[in-house]
Amino acid sequence: MASNQQSSPLAWLPILLAVIATISWAGNITLAKLVNESIPPIGLAFWRWTVASLVLAPFVLRPMREQWPLFKANASLMVLLALFGVAGYNTLVYIALENTLSTNVVILQSSSPLWILLVQFLLFRQLTTIKQTFAISVSAIGVLLIITKGQLVTDFSIGNSELIALFAILVWATYSVLVQKLPESLKGLPMLGYTVFLGNMMLLPFYLGESLLFEPMPMTKESLAISLYTGIFASGIAFFCWNAAVQRMGAATTGQFMHLIPVFGLIFSMLFLGERLESYHWLGIGFIVTGIVVANLSVNRNLVDTKKAP
Numbered sequence: 370m371a372s373n374q375q376s377s378p379l380a381w382l383p384i385l386l387a388v389i390a391t392i393s394w395a396g397n398i399t400l401a402k403l404v405n406e407s408i409p410p411i412g413l414a415f416w417r418w419t420v421a422s423l424v425l426a427p428f429v430l431r432p433m434r435e436q437w438p439l440f441k442a443n444a445s446l447m448v449l450l451a452l453f454g455v456a457g458y459n460t461l462v463y464i465a466l467e468n469t470l471s472t473n474v475v476i477l478q479s480s481s482p483l484w485i486l487l488v489q490f491l492l493f494r495q496l497t498t499i500k501q502t503f504a505i506s507v508s509a510i511g512v513l514l515i516i517t518k519g520q521l522v523t524d525f526s527i528g529n530s531e532l533i534a535l536f537a538i539l540v541w542a543t544y545s546v547l548v549q550k551l552p553e554s555l556k557g558l559p560m561l562g563y564t565v566f567l568g569n570m571m572l573l574p575f576y577l578g579e580s581l582l583f584e585p586m587p588m589t590k591e592s593l594a595i596s597l598y599t600g601i602f603a604s605g606i607a608f609f610c611w612n613a614a615v616q617r618m619g620a621a622t623t624g625q626f627m628h629l630i631p632v633f634g635l636i637f638s639m640l641f642l643g644e645r646l647e648s649y650h651w652l653g654i655g656f657i658v659t660g661i662v663v664a665n666l667s668v669n670r671n672l673v674d675t676k677k678a679p
Contacts, residue, residue: 414463461533
């Protein structure tokens with residue numbers, strides 16, 4: 370009895386960790402849209418991860434040193450994780466927010482669980498059921514409705530910013546799948562440290578190019594505040610929570626929590642940005658949610674099909 374009572378709170382821990390991560394990321398998207406006219410996207414990404422590097426250093430340097438031999442053995446995978454999870458995903462989202470609504474980005478985020486299934490199939494052939502294929506197809510219709518602003522049939526056109534946002538989500542899905550391939554000893558603090566430091570180094574030349582050729586990062590109270598929030602909450606804390614949740618529940622299960630980002634993001638967007646949902650948003654949400662529900666139906670259908678097989 371005592372052991373069950375002690376293990377019960379731990380059963381909720383990965384769920385809590387995933388929720389904390391999604392709340393932090395929803396706030397990150399809303400704030401990035403709020404300041405996108407005054408803060409350039411790559412500059413925001415670079416200083417975000419610079420702050421995160423400084424905040425995380427006292428906690429990750431020792432685990433990184435201890436796992437250095439294992440890191441060298443898995444360096445190529447770690448570089449990919451840094452590219453997708455740190456340098457790529459967030460920078461692409463910030464670029465997309467230059468010319469699209471925060472609402473569009475957070476709704477598209479809700480399709481992440483289906484793209485994780487797709488990436489698992491493309492990389493490791495883990496997607497084998499007709500049900501999952503159908504679910505991805507239904508969700509894709511919802512995504513198309515949003516990125517074409519409801520003109521899927523009458524006047525088919527896709528905005529570049531929405532395509533960038535969708536590509537960012539595919540990048541994140543790839544990260545969520547690949548992170549499972551790391552040895553257990555590298556997961557947690559060692560991986561967090563290596564990916565953040567490597568990802569920030571990858572961003573440096575692009576940040577310098579943006580600063581010299583386009584727009585430098587302004588040194589204001591606003592830019593300092595957004596860098597601190599994104600660096601501490603949306604980067605260090607959120608990534609640690611998400612990686613820990615993936616480690617305990619797996620990418621596919623943890624990925625289901627990504628559709629909480631629109632829930633929190635829509636609330637933040639309406640409160641702080643004055644955005645509202647249009648009819649094509651609701652229709653797209655309907656298709657995306659239907660796809661997620663279909664993908665998570667019980668295996669009873671498979672059991673019935675097995676019984677019918679000769």
